[in-house]
Amino acid sequence: MSIEIRKLSHIYNEGTTFASVALDAIDLTIQEYCMTAIIGETGSGKSTLVQHLNALLLPSKGEIQINDRIIKADEKPKQLKALRKKVGLVFQFPEYQLFEETILKDVSFGPKNFGAGEEEAEQRAKEVLKVVGLDESYYEKSPFECSGGEKRRVAIAGILAMDPEILVLDEPTAGLDPKGARDMMQLFVDIQKNYHKTILLVTHDMEHVLSYCQHVVVLSHGKIKRDCDVKTFFSNVDDLKEMKINPPAVIRLREALLAKGFKLDPSLLDMEELAKQVAKEVKR
Amino acid sequence: MKNFALGRYLPIDSAMHRFDPRAKIAAMLILMIAIFIPAGFIGYALIGAVVLLGIYLAKMKLNFIWNAMKPMFFMLGFLLIINMLVVKTGTPLITVFGFTVYSDALSQTFYIVVRLVLMITITTTLTATTKPLDLTMGLEDLMSPLKRFHVPAHEIAMMISIALRFIPTLIEETQRIIKAQASRGVDLDEGKLKEKIMAILSLIVPLFVSSFQRAEELANAMEARGYVPDHQRTRYKQLVMQRKDTMLIVFACLVCAGMIALAVL
Amino acid sequence: MNKITVRDCTFSYDKEHNAIDGISFDIEAGSYTTIIGHNGSGKSTIAKLLIDLLVKDSGSIQVDGLELNDENVYAIRSKIGIVFQNPDNQFIGATVADDIAFGLENHCVESAKMQGIIENFAAKVNMLDYLNSEPTRLSGGQKQRVAIAGVLVMNPEIIIFDEATSMLDPQGKAEINALIHEIHEQNHLTVLSITHDIEEVAGSDHVLVFDQGHKIMDGKPADILKRKQELIDLKLDIPYALKFVHALQDEGVNIDEVITMERLVDELCQLKSAS
Numbered sequence: 058m059s060i061e062i063r064k065l066s067h068i069y070n071e072g073t074t075f076a077s078v079a080l081d082a083i084d085l086t087i088q089e090y091c092m093t094a095i096i097g098e099t100g101s102g103k104s105t106l107v108q109h110l111n112a113l114l115l116p117s118k119g120e121i122q123i124n125d126r127i128i129k130a131d132e133k134p135k136q137l138k139a140l141r142k143k144v145g146l147v148f149q150f151p152e153y154q155l156f157e158e159t160i161l162k163d164v165s166f167g168p169k170n171f172g173a174g175e176e177e178a179e180q181r182a183k184e185v186l187k188v189v190g191l192d193e194s195y196y197e198k199s200p201f202e203c204s205g206g207e208k209r210r211v212a213i214a215g216i217l218a219m220d221p222e223i224l225v226l227d228e229p230t231a232g233l234d235p236k237g238a239r240d241m242m243q244l245f246v247d248i249q250k251n252y253h254k255t256i257l258l259v260t261h262d263m264e265h266v267l268s269y270c271q272h273v274v275v276l277s278h279g280k281i282k283r284d285c286d287v288k289t290f291f292s293n294v295d296d297l298k299e300m301k302i303n304p305p306a307v308i309r310l311r312e313a314l315l316a317k318g319f320k321l322d323p324s325l326l327d328m329e330e331l332a333k334q335v336a337k338e339v340k341r
Numbered sequence: 342m343k344n345f346a347l348g349r350y351l352p353i354d355s356a357m358h359r360f361d362p363r364a365k366i367a368a369m370l371i372l373m374i375a376i377f378i379p380a381g382f383i384g385y386a387l388i389g390a391v392v393l394l395g396i397y398l399a400k401m402k403l404n405f406i407w408n409a410m411k412p413m414f415f416m417l418g419f420l421l422i423i424n425m426l427v428v429k430t431g432t433p434l435i436t437v438f439g440f441t442v443y444s445d446a447l448s449q450t451f452y453i454v455v456r457l458v459l460m461i462t463i464t465t466t467l468t469a470t471t472k473p474l475d476l477t478m479g480l481e482d483l484m485s486p487l488k489r490f491h492v493p494a495h496e497i498a499m500m501i502s503i504a505l506r507f508i509p510t511l512i513e514e515t516q517r518i519i520k521a522q523a524s525r526g527v528d529l530d531e532g533k534l535k536e537k538i539m540a541i542l543s544l545i546v547p548l549f550v551s552s553f554q555r556a557e558e559l560a561n562a563m564e565a566r567g568y569v570p571d572h573q574r575t576r577y578k579q580l581v582m583q584r585k586d587t588m589l590i591v592f593a594c595l596v597c598a599g600m601i602a603l604a605v606l
Numbered sequence: 607m608n609k610i611t612v613r614d615c616t617f618s619y620d621k622e623h624n625a626i627d628g629i630s631f632d633i634e635a636g637s638y639t640t641i642i643g644h645n646g647s648g649k650s651t652i653a654k655l656l657i658d659l660l661v662k663d664s665g666s667i668q669v670d671g672l673e674l675n676d677e678n679v680y681a682i683r684s685k686i687g688i689v690f691q692n693p694d695n696q697f698i699g700a701t702v703a704d705d706i707a708f709g710l711e712n713h714c715v716e717s718a719k720m721q722g723i724i725e726n727f728a729a730k731v732n733m734l735d736y737l738n739s740e741p742t743r744l745s746g747g748q749k750q751r752v753a754i755a756g757v758l759v760m761n762p763e764i765i766i767f768d769e770a771t772s773m774l775d776p777q778g779k780a781e782i783n784a785l786i787h788e789i790h791e792q793n794h795l796t797v798l799s800i801t802h803d804i805e806e807v808a809g810s811d812h813v814l815v816f817d818q819g820h821k822i823m824d825g826k827p828a829d830i831l832k833r834k835q836e837l838i839d840l841k842l843d844i845p846y847a848l849k850f851v852h853a854l855q856d857e858g859v860n861i862d863e864v865i866t867m868e869r870l871v872d873e874l875c876q877l878k879s880a881s
Contacts, residue, residue: 098775099745099775111524141524141526148520153517153518153521153547153550154522155547156545156547166525166543167525167526170528204646206645216525219525219526231772231773233645234841235802235804235842235843236644236841236843237645261776301777306846309867310850314874317874318878328849329853332850332853332856333857335859335874336854336857339874339878503698509740554695558692558695559695561654561659562690563698564659565659565683566708566709566712566756566757567680567684568712572712574712574714575717577703577704577707577720
């Protein structure tokens with residue numbers, strides 16, 4: 058499933074004195090079957106961009122193509138619901154969207170909205186609950202009885218149950234403790250590999266970008282500043298500084314040691330490798 | 342929401358904006374009483390003139406007032422019909438299909454309409470020229486003598502000001518929830534009744550749940566910062582009555598007295 | 607004398623299992639203590655117990671020698687300020703100035719004096735230009751700064767930060783962490799920070815590790831953070847510097863177990879020049 062964005066602009070409050078350009082003529086092709094990080098400071102246009110992917114927002118200018126469907130500006134497209142099924146969007150703090158009496162019913166809600174029958178929806182719900190690590194004991198529980206981390210997994214299951222081809226996750230680890238965050242990221246890596254999905258990850262966490270993503274898109278003031286693979290992204294430290302991005306620890310350590318005269322491979326991104334090279338330097 | 346003038350604040354500067362909210366509220370209440378004094382046509386003309394003066398001082402456009410009245414039209418039309426059916430006093434005017442409309446029906450409706458128009462104009466003038474928080478403060482001060490009768494003036498004012506503070510936040514949150522549920526296929530336009538009910542529930546339940554949690558966290562924050570509802574506290578924003586404010590209230594009283602005089606004569 | 611003394615404190619939300627189970631610890635005046643533990647370990651609960659937002663079932667809590675009970679509640683609340691996690695749900699005023707004023711109003715400060723105090727503390731947290739701003743126009747970091755000012759105006763001796771940065775973006779986190787350190791150093795306040803940020807723990811004076819309502823570890827970060835396997839078992843993180851030290855040790859390098867990046871770089875430079 059492919060998504061192509063061509064000269065897409067989005068202007069909030071168009072035509073009024075409060076008009077603001079959130080996205081400015083963006084060109085972007087979403088890389089399939091890998092995990093792409095979408096990075097940018099608050100206000101850079103990340104949320105706006107991401108909401109175009111499932112047609113929650115429509116372009117002010119330009120167009121977006123999702124598979125064969127093209128959505129252009131100034132059109133009033135119908136049948137947007139089908140798009141919502143293909144691109145599953147998980148908002149920040151998704152636990153706030155839970156509302157049903159039981160977890161099973163909440164997770165079945167999505168599939169039912171897209172035409173699944175009661176039994177089919179429940180079956181799907183049970184499958185995805187297993188994927189996110191919640192067993193049968195959770196089926197009849199009220200979502201409000203659970204811990205924050207569990208609630209979040211229920212919410213994510215709710216989107217997975219719709220079987221989207223593309224999963225867009227807006228800061229899925231926000232507010233989680235470190236182990237919770239790691240488990241959540243591992244879940245997405247597994248989903249991406251086992252179910253052959255495309256995953257877009259809006260994130261601020263550079264450690265996650267380095268550890269889990271293959272591709273990076275950087276947004277700034279509504280424009281795309283970088284669109285490249287992860288290795289290239291992290292290769293130029295000055296570049297990162299200029300974009301006000303705090304590099305992952307391994308890069309910070311590498312740079313600090315390089316500055317002190319250590320002879321190291323300046324493109325090192327792996328901690329064990331760095332340790333090996335530093336060990337050599339120190340044992341000499 | 343753009344044309345919903347009733348209750349809306351106009352963020353401009355005018356003579357009326359600069360009066361103390363307590364004076365405006367008091368004057369409004371006094372004028373409301375004056376409206377109900379049966380002072381005949383001249384009386385209404387007098388109050389009408391006062392109200393027009395108020396509109397002028399508030400730099401409000403008549404268009405704005407018209408929009409404030411719009412919600413009432415249907416009701417007033419209905420009222421006219423009821424009166425025409427029910428009131429059988431006065432001189433008969435016309436007869437239609439064997440049914441007679443009497444003059445008193447028209448005159449009574451007319452006076453009701455006039456009173457309603459005056460009341461709506463006065464309240465609209467008040468809310469258009471007084472910020473919601475200033476109104477709350479004014480109300481709190483005016484209600485505080487009622488503390489003797491166990492009216493929790495301060496607590497009511499605190500609740501109103503917190504509610505006002507959170508309205509924009511709640512609107513944002515509602516929009517977020519709508520989008521989140523739309524991403525799960527919620528479509529408020531289509532679907533059978535049952536589906537629509539589920540759609541609405543999917544919006545309301547999360548809002549309620551988050552509001553309860555918000556209320557608890559807010560209460561904790563307030564207590565942690567030393568808030569105790571029935572303890573004495575000072576206030577950062579002060580309201581200062583100036584001579585012109587006192588004169589406004591006195592003026593309203595004079596108008597009321599004038600109405601009483603007209604009624605008696 | 608210790609600033610805060612907790613002895614055998616127990617508390618339960620639902621009368622079935624204890625959220626806090628017989629916890630004891632001391633907090634030294636002027637120290638920067640971090641409290642870590644997985645979600646549900648009792649970290650936030652203990653913060654609320656310290657200011658009586660929750661009432662302990664048993665045990666004793668003393669602040670500055672004052673026993674926490676019904677008589678002393680307000681006196682103790684005046685000594686302790688707390689900044690919560692959600693920037694919106696502790697912003698009470700309609701504007702920044704109104705919100706900072708809230709604490710002053712509660713403590714019956716003279717109205718005439720308030721403006722000066724508000725401006726002073728707004729400046730301390732770099733929000734002087736935003737006095738008339740409404741909360742919807744502010745970022746999370748800005749709102750938390752206002753929350754901190756709102757707490758500082760009451761001249762507390764102790765400030766508790768209950769995961770105050772966990773809902774902020776990196777920029778907001780950095781701002782607030784810097785501000786917390788500034789307050790700790792300049793105002794000589796006792797700081798209690800409930801956090802997930804292991805690097806913050808590495809930079810603190812004292813760390814308490816909670817697990818399922820119990821205090822599992824209590825001591826200096828340099829000692830506690832070296833207990834790698836225990837921390838991993840408790841589902842906690844260890845600082846990057848320490849992870850790197852272990853990787854180096856696996857490569858046969860004899861290096862001290864340091865917990866901050868700066869010390870790691872220093873140690874490595876020393877080892878390099880020695881070899």
